[in-house]
Amino acid sequence: MADSAIAVTPGSGVNVDTRTQSNGDHRQVICVGDQTGAQIVTVSANGELVVSQLDSAHAASYSASGAATPSGSTTGQLFTIMGSASKLIRVTFVEVSLVATTAAATILQLSKLSTATTGTASAMTAVPHDSNDAAATASVNSYNAPTNGTVVGSPLRQVRAWAQNTTDIHYYTWTFTDRLSKGIALRGTTQGLSVVLNNALTGCSINASFEWTEE
Secondary structure (H helix, E strand, O other), X not given: OOOOOOOEEOOEEOOOOEEEOOOOOEEEOOOOEOOOOOOEOEEOOOOOEEOOOOHHHHOEEEEEEEEEOOOOOOOEEEEEEEOOOXXXXXXXXXXXXXXXXXXXXXXXXXXXXXXXXXXXXEEOOOEEOOOOOOXXXXXXXXXXXXXXXXXXXXXXXXXXXXXXXXXXXXXEEEEOOOOOOOOEEEOOOOOEEEEEEOOOOOOOEEEEEEEEEEO
């Protein structure tokens, strides 16, 4: 029905829920949530409203990790997560660590893709955070000798990274939802996100992890 108003006659007519205060006054009870009443905001034991900051807070969530060992002259898109034909993928977190037999600086980039990286791929197993969730539909791979996909614009993130022996491993992380921003959205199978090694390293081994949701 269209928006309207109700006339309240004490003791008869339409009922309006109220709560009796200690002084005998009545306060109207109002439910915050979906207009159908199917979704009501949760209230904690302390009387606080429990409100998620993100639409994806309860979406199916997954993690995958893998390794790449590019040759001394290899650079490019060593790790990728590609979108799904059936789900909206939101990448929320990326972590990279690297070592090299010859200590050197390099540039690590995160780039969004409009076409997929190609080459011999090693699949990174997607593990659901909740065993009740369906299997992941995103495709996550590592490459030792990639042929780069098409980058959308400029890198989303870029850091100068230091690689040396295994006794001093450096970690680089990116979180995309800690400032109330959306995760990196991948719509369809041609959109992706890649971890890019921009400068070659000698005796390099790189590990990367992705975390994402599927809606």
